[in-house]
Amino acid sequence: VSCAGGCQNSGxxxxxxxxxxxxxxxxWTGSRCQEAACPKGCWSNGACVAPxxxxxxxxxxxGACHLAVCKLPCQHGGECPAPNVCRCRLLCSGTQxxxxxxx
Numbered sequence: 001v002s003c004a005g006g007c008q009n010s011g012x013x014x015x016x017x018x019x020x021x022x023x024x025x026x027x028w029t030g031s032r033c034q035e036a037a038c039p040k041g042c043w044s045n046g047a048c049v050a051p052x053x054x055x056x057x058x059x060x061x062x063g064a065c066h067l068a069v070c071k072l073p074c075q076h077g078g079e080c081p082a083p084n085v086c087r088c089r090l091l092c093s094g095t096q097x098x099x100x101x102x103x
Contacts, residue, residue, distance in 0.1 A: 027051025
């Protein structure tokens with residue numbers, strides 16, 4: 001049996017109902033085992049470049065590009081939901097949540 005273009009990344013060409021199909025090694029997918037698989041997916045427009053490894057766009061980190069980076073840290077318990085954006089707790093304000101509001 002033959003698979004058009006062959007199988008990549010240690011994939012094996014098998015016959016499935018008389019048609020050649022790639023049987024992919026763990027971490028690879030696609031008709032010819034040409035695409036890396038990232039089980040958790042790549043968020044924030046990241047790209048799966050190797051099995052389980054995402055290339056993240058600027059401002060994002062983590063195995064699935066799911067963590068935003070704030071160059072200046074958010075203070076007083078503020079969170080960083082997007083690159084360089086702080087979400088402040090109720091009694092704080094400012095770009096890094098540095099200002100405390102009076103009750």
